[in-house]
Amino acid sequence: MAREEFRFWHRLRVRWAEADMQGIVFNGHYLTYFDVAFTEYWRATGLEGPLLQAQSGFEMFARKSTIEYHAPARFDDQLDIGVRLERVGNSSLCFRIEIHREDPASQDIMHLVSGELVYVYAHVASRSAAPVPEHWRRILTGFESAAQQT
Amino acid sequence: MAREEFRFWHRLRVRWAEADMQGIVFNGHYLTYFDVAFTEYWRATGLEGPLLQAQSGFEMFARKSTIEYHAPARFDDQLDIGVRLERVGNSSLCFRIEIHREDPASQDIMHLVSGELVYVYAHVASRSAAPVPEHWRRILTGFESAAQQT
Amino acid sequence: MAREEFRFWHRLRVRWAEADMQGIVFNGHYLTYFDVAFTEYWRATGLEGPLLQAQSGFEMFARKSTIEYHAPARFDDQLDIGVRLERVGNSSLCFRIEIHREDPASQDIMHLVSGELVYVYAHVASRSAAPVPEHWRRILTGFESAAQQT
């Protein structure tokens, strides 16, 4: 997927403790990377973060994660993680994630990992689904469409 | 899915460090749980483990992971993780994973998480796909069919 | 230290994700192992666990950890983790931890890691130290002295 199709990118560096005996990032850590980038994406939109959400009595719960591994990330790699809102349902939000790496020598962009995260907006105590708030819908859509115009 | 549909179960207990501020297991840790159970499944089949595989010049690489979160696991929960071979392709192996929890009071079984892991058998250096060895095919299929007869 | 000097041992197996590119357990994971064994030690004494403690308004906070690495643990190793109360102060508790590994071939016991964990019993909100409850003192001391008599 072309780099321009994501408005938001977050950069992080692979930690020593995240590479396994094969010399590559253990696959569970990609969900942590997704989450780190997602936190920064959310901050960039200006919406209230998870701690404030919980106080409101509603939270986003992870419903499904999909990860496809195209090529491995390695210790000390600098990774660029793109996050994009894919669709908003009545009570669900679906995000597309991609992890890219720029080859330091050739400056080619390699696409290492693709992911999809589905969250459900729900009542904290009962975990029953609730409609995504109108202002979330407006702000997220606005954030993404600003991207397309750039 | 019925418990009998899995021949292999591995039990583990949720660690303190694995529960987040919501009091539930952070979703990235489920891939670690899958991996722990998968290691034990593999040991149970009698096939050579990852270290011996690497010496042979071929390894299984993760190609895709899917996780569906039905209900959360919490600190100190005892989880039962079922692993089953779903299908073997020419160079790919697909496994089904389920995480269950027995309610200590009612002894009801709750199905918390479902997953699918796709691996590709490949040459270590080139990462190019190679046919799944015949003895793997035979041993894995035998292991699974023994389950059905029990 | 002789094996008999610990009443309590917990066994766990090193996970794939915990071994680094050197093929050895990343040092941060030893604190997780200590914590896992400590949770089981605490359960064995019969004292109330961290969730119930928090409800009482008081918790144990980690104050200091020391880890000495004598020899590395590796993927798939079975580790035996000994926990022992070393001393109880007015508001502090100090525990000694050792990680041993039995060589599968020779059955020699190798002493891989030593640790010391200092906790402070404190008020949850203010984090100000409070006296260790009398029944903790009695039960912990009883638990340890039972060990010596065995």
Add this chain to the structure above:
Amino acid sequence: MAREEFRFWHRLRVRWAEADMQGIVFNGHYLTYFDVAFTEYWRATGLEGPLLQAQSGFEMFARKSTIEYHAPARFDDQLDIGVRLERVGNSSLCFRIEIHREDPASQDIMHLVSGELVYVYAHVASRSAAPVPEHWRRILTGFESAAQQT
């Protein structure tokens, strides 16, 4: 300890997955933070990193870690991690680490965590100690003394 006593600082942000049910960073993660900052410290000196070291047949192995917890770090905190060479022995290197946090409102600096890391320079295969190379000694000492003159 005064901020000026460290030449090198690395900033990182606490991840969601690193905060526990008490809402504070699980203590094992501080060793990961130390390691991340240490990797960046090492890069700043210009010395060869762990992968090149391994090729030379010699590596630094962790020998002892000490962590003191003064106050907790929390989810989303930005932490500043100072690293300083404390002393070089014949085959050992001792580093002092501090984790600080600037209060966003008052801009006061809070000192959250102190640590000490002792490494031994050793032959990879035999793990027997070897003298710290002369150019390491010169470059590390130069890097630190440049700090004092600034």
